[in-house]
Amino acid sequence: MINKDIDVAVIGGGPAGLAAAISAREHGAQSVVILDRNSWLGGILPQCIHDGFGVEEIGRSMTGPEYAEEYIHRAKELGVKTMQETMVLRFDKKRNITAVNKKGLYRMQAKSVVLAMGCREKTRWNIMIPGDRPSGIYTAGMVQGFINLYNILPGRNVIILGSGDVGLIIARRLKFEGANVLGVVEILPYATGLPRNVVQCIDDYGIPFFFNHTITHIKGRERLEQVTVVQVDEDMVPIPKTEKKMDCDTLLLSLGLIPENELSTDAGVEIDRLTSGPVVNQNLETTIDGVFACGNCLQVYDIVDLLSLDAKRAGKNAAEHTTTQTQKKTGIQTVPGKGVKHVVPQFITQSGIIHLTLRSEKPGKDTVLRITKNGNEILKKKLRFVNPANMIALKVSIPSKIIKSAGIMEVTINDD
Amino acid sequence: MKNFQIAIIGGGVIGSAIAWELSKYKLDVVVFERGSDVASGASKANSGVIHSGINSDTSSLKARFCVEGNKMFQSLADELGFPLKWVGKYVIAKNEEETKELKRLKKVGIDNGVPDLIIKNGSEINEPNVSCFAALWVPTAGITLPYQFTIALAENAAENGIRFLLETKVTDMKKQNDSFLLSTNRGEFRAQVIINATGVDCRNIVSMVEEPDFQVYPCRGEYLVLDKKYSSLITSMIYPVPEKKLGVLGVHITPTIEGNILLGPSAEFIDDLYDKQTTRKMTKNLLAKAKEIVPVLPDRAVINAYSGIRCKLAPLESGGWADYRIEESKHTSGLINLLGIESPGLTAAPAIAKQVLKMISLHIDLIAKNNFISRKTMKRFSEMSLQEQSNLIKKDERWGRIVCRCEQITEKEVVEALNNPLGARSLSSVKFRCRAGMGRCQGGFCTQHIVRIMGEQFDIGIKDMKMKSPNSYLFYRRNREVKE
Numbered sequence: 001m002i003n004k005d006i007d008v009a010v011i012g013g014g015p016a017g018l019a020a021a022i023s024a025r026e027h028g029a030q031s032v033v034i035l036d037r038n039s040w041l042g043g044i045l046p047q048c049i050h051d052g053f054g055v056e057e058i059g060r061s062m063t064g065p066e067y068a069e070e071y072i073h074r075a076k077e078l079g080v081k082t083m084q085e086t087m088v089l090r091f092d093k094k095r096n097i098t099a100v101n102k103k104g105l106y107r108m109q110a111k112s113v114v115l116a117m118g119c120r121e122k123t124r125w126n127i128m129i130p131g132d133r134p135s136g137i138y139t140a141g142m143v144q145g146f147i148n149l150y151n152i153l154p155g156r157n158v159i160i161l162g163s164g165d166v167g168l169i170i171a172r173r174l175k176f177e178g179a180n181v182l183g184v185v186e187i188l189p190y191a192t193g194l195p196r197n198v199v200q201c202i203d204d205y206g207i208p209f210f211f212n213h214t215i216t217h218i219k220g221r222e223r224l225e226q227v228t229v230v231q232v233d234e235d236m237v238p239i240p241k242t243e244k245k246m247d248c249d250t251l252l253l254s255l256g257l258i259p260e261n262e263l264s265t266d267a268g269v270e271i272d273r274l275t276s277g278p279v280v281n282q283n284l285e286t287t288i289d290g291v292f293a294c295g296n297c298l299q300v301y302d303i304v305d306l307l308s309l310d311a312k313r314a315g316k317n318a319a320e321h322t323t324t325q326t327q328k329k330t331g332i333q334t335v336p337g338k339g340v341k342h343v344v345p346q347f348i349t350q351s352g353i354i355h356l357t358l359r360s361e362k363p364g365k366d367t368v369l370r371i372t373k374n375g376n377e378i379l380k381k382k383l384r385f386v387n388p389a390n391m392i393a394l395k396v397s398i399p400s401k402i403i404k405s406a407g408i409m410e411v412t413i414n415d416d
Numbered sequence: 417m418k419n420f421q422i423a424i425i426g427g428g429v430i431g432s433a434i435a436w437e438l439s440k441y442k443l444d445v446v447v448f449e450r451g452s453d454v455a456s457g458a459s460k461a462n463s464g465v466i467h468s469g470i471n472s473d474t475s476s477l478k479a480r481f482c483v484e485g486n487k488m489f490q491s492l493a494d495e496l497g498f499p500l501k502w503v504g505k506y507v508i509a510k511n512e513e514e515t516k517e518l519k520r521l522k523k524v525g526i527d528n529g530v531p532d533l534i535i536k537n538g539s540e541i542n543e544p545n546v547s548c549f550a551a552l553w554v555p556t557a558g559i560t561l562p563y564q565f566t567i568a569l570a571e572n573a574a575e576n577g578i579r580f581l582l583e584t585k586v587t588d589m590k591k592q593n594d595s596f597l598l599s600t601n602r603g604e605f606r607a608q609v610i611i612n613a614t615g616v617d618c619r620n621i622v623s624m625v626e627e628p629d630f631q632v633y634p635c636r637g638e639y640l641v642l643d644k645k646y647s648s649l650i651t652s653m654i655y656p657v658p659e660k661k662l663g664v665l666g667v668h669i670t671p672t673i674e675g676n677i678l679l680g681p682s683a684e685f686i687d688d689l690y691d692k693q694t695t696r697k698m699t700k701n702l703l704a705k706a707k708e709i710v711p712v713l714p715d716r717a718v719i720n721a722y723s724g725i726r727c728k729l730a731p732l733e734s735g736g737w738a739d740y741r742i743e744e745s746k747h748t749s750g751l752i753n754l755l756g757i758e759s760p761g762l763t764a765a766p767a768i769a770k771q772v773l774k775m776i777s778l779h780i781d782l783i784a785k786n787n788f789i790s791r792k793t794m795k796r797f798s799e800m801s802l803q804e805q806s807n808l809i810k811k812d813e814r815w816g817r818i819v820c821r822c823e824q825i826t827e828k829e830v831v832e833a834l835n836n837p838l839g840a841r842s843l844s845s846v847k848f849r850c851r852a853g854m855g856r857c858q859g860g861f862c863t864q865h866i867v868r869i870m871g872e873q874f875d876i877g878i879k880d881m882k883m884k885s886p887n888s889y890l891f892y893r894r895n896r897e898v899k900e
Contacts, residue, residue: 001802001806037818037821087818087821087824089824098802100805100809100818101816101817102813102814102816102817103809104806104810104816105802105806120856120857120860120861121860123719123857123860124858125718125719125720125721125858126716128696128699128718128721130693130699131693131694131695132693133694133722134888135882135883135884139860141860142860142864145864146864146891147895149864150864150868151894152878152891152893152895153891153893153894153895153897154890154891154892155891156892177896178896179892216696219693221690222884222886222888222889223889249892250892262822
């Protein structure tokens with residue numbers, strides 16, 4: 001057993017973990033260690049070889065690997081220590097971490113912990129598609145890894161279920177490699193991925209989009225042979241006699257992401273069932289003292305730029321926590337109201353400028369976002385367009401009288 | 417052409433149990449398995465229950481072999497190192513009427529020699545999430561991992577000289593003089609005694625040499641697997657009173673060794689021996705029926721679904737119940753048929769194997785070996801103490817590399833799984849041996865690492881990598897590879 005004392009332990013070395021670690025060092029934490037399961041840093045970024053990373057944050061469009069490089073370089077420069085191929089087995093309320101790698105087992109006592117474990121992809125069984133169980137059914141991210149990191153083309157005739165960003169981007173990538181992309185099937189009347197990806201990855205390549213459709217059956221006893229595509233009504237219920245049998249050897253699932261919080265849950269971190277990520281305050285601190293959360297394990301982001309900015313705040317706060325005393329945790333709750341899926345942070349303990357991130361429930365035009373507490377309006381903002389695919393980020397000034405009185409702060413988006 | 421004394425057709429739990437018994441003797445034995453691994457059919461797709469023997473009438477072979485098999489399991493588990501837990505089972509009655517059935521089952525159980533059966537009031541059972549009028553407590557029912565039991569039998573048999581030919585399908589068989597000539601996709605073989613342990617295919621094998629005097633009525637059973645998060649819902653198996661019309665035990669809730677809960681199986685007579693699909697209708701049905709037993713069961717807890725095919729010798733119309741047939745063909749000497757081995761086949765397997773041994777001894781002298789190798793078993797990394805983990809990592813750093821994050825499986829465990837003595841090298845072979853890929857992400861993260869290990873340490877080309885069966889290819893080609 002190898003024992004270590006550290007200031008800030010960052011679990012996960014993807015974009016969130018890197019940003020948090022850099023920021024922790026920049027804000028005075030002495031020993032900052034990133035623990036990552038992979039043999040590389042950057043998490044999912046190295047397989048995201050398309051560009052568009054960093055536009056909003058740095059003002060320059062980079063590929064995933066380039067963006068990761070920037071951060072890895074900066075982390076090294078600042079003396080962030082990294083432990084790769086290292087799996088955190090558990091941590092506890094006292095921030096005692098047990099981890100393993102090829103050198104042995106580690107027990108680390110951290111003054112602060114930053115959770116940056118990322119997310120995993122939904123599988124066939126999250127939406128229970130019945131039928132046979134052949135090979136050839138992959139999640140979109142898995143295939144992105146196979147094509148871009150391992151130089152493997154998994155199939156020839158591909159259908160994509162779900163229109164998340166990874167699915168859209170991989171559709172174009174498959175086209176480049178000579179595969180036939182027979183269509184993208186989406187149960188909603190609109191794409192869940194970003195509009196720019198719909199245009200640049202699907203429309204530009206003439207790939208058919210089947211909105212209001214889903215897949216109800218899988219056929220193929222060994223390798224996938226056919227899927228049944230069916231139209232759905234407004235309640236997403238399949239419409240009889242609209243079944244189309246489509247031959248294919250590969251089905252890619254781009255059904256959305258699930259924050260990875262098994263470690264957090266085991267440690268006793270409270271999880272928000274709306275985001276599937278930890279409940280946090282305005283400092284991105286979870287319900288365990290000194291444990292912060294950022295990145296896709298906090299909530300699923302759509303672009304890395306905003307994720308990195310939030311992660312830097314988590315890193316800064318984690319660094320400050322190593323020297324300052326614990327603040328009291330009581331405060332007001334923030335809850336999503338009409339038209340809003342979820343809001344982060346879930347509670348606020350301090351007055352001042354608060355960063356809020358949220359998602360709308362459905363696409364809308366000329367909407368009004370309101371933040372109210374006990375019927376009193378704190379903020380009203382017109383939003384020309386809202387789309388669940390685009391996370392909404394706001395800075396809100398919260399006066400101290402709001403924090404002091406009991407109640408719940410509600411965020412709503414209404415048509416006006 | 418290669419000559420064997422005994423050819424076992426079928427590498428399921430029955431074929432593997434027989435192979436294991438035979439591996440203790442000086443014999444030349446081959447096992448033909450058409451799948452890419454043993455336990456490719458019903459042997460892996462069942463509840464994993466070691467039954468006590470309360471369900472079949474005393475005069476039946478099902479009762480006899482079930483009770484005998486049950487008694488053998490603990491020492492087998494100790495010897496072969498597969499997991500086994502005597503969690504017990506409750507058969508629950510929803511009302512007074514059903515309580516009569518509990519009494520009947522108790523009587524059958526007592527007649528069959530099943531010990532310690534007790535009927536309890538609904539308030540007396542140790543399952544806070546189950547509500548019922550009364551329940552029959554069966555303490556001698558247990559759970560195992562059926563595929564790991566089969567794999568343990570087969571691998572230890574292989575270590576003791578039994579030849580396992582995977583992806584080898586027997587396409588024809590002829591009796592010539594005193595031996596059988598078998599045609600397969602891997603050439604011809606000769607054997608003196610044939611063991612037909614092919615499950616749902618048993619009639620097809622018989623019909624190669626004679627007109628079968630029976631029919632097979634495939635009956636599909638679908639299962640749902642729940643996330644480990646919900647493992648605390650039940651601690652023992654919970655069964656309804658059996659569905660007599662179908663000759664099955666009904667949808668039950670079974671804890672597994674690994675902490676997942678199984679819901680199922682359904683019972684649906686189908687036409688196709690190999691149609692192992694899962695259906696929306698049954699999924700809904702299973703959840704609804706399971707909720708009748710455990711009302712707090714969450715809707716979105718399912719991480720996987722599968723089905724298996726029961727080999728029934730009686731059709732739906734006659735109630736679906738028929739006894740096992742464990743017999744040598746009257747017309748073809750040396751052909752030992754194991755017909756209709758459905759539930760409780762897993763429990764009965766070791767006892768059936770002993771019986772088959774006796775039948776073989778009428779043809780071939782069984783001379784015990786004195787150099788039988790016992791199976792080396794390995795604890796799972798995640799179940800070791802920190803000290804044990806540390807020590808192993810010092811010896812081999814691959815113990816310190818976690819490949820499957822959901823189940824915490826190390827690279828060393830994956831390599832050991834791929835190194836199996838059967839030569840089974842599919843993704844499922846890894847999954848069923850060490851559990852990599854069986855967790856909640858269902859292989860989302862670890863598949864790439866297992867594929868890498870298959871390539872780097874086992875020199876398997878990407879076009880030869882398979883998921884589970886001879887043609888279940890994982891990949892099409894390398895990027896931009898020129899097609900020959």
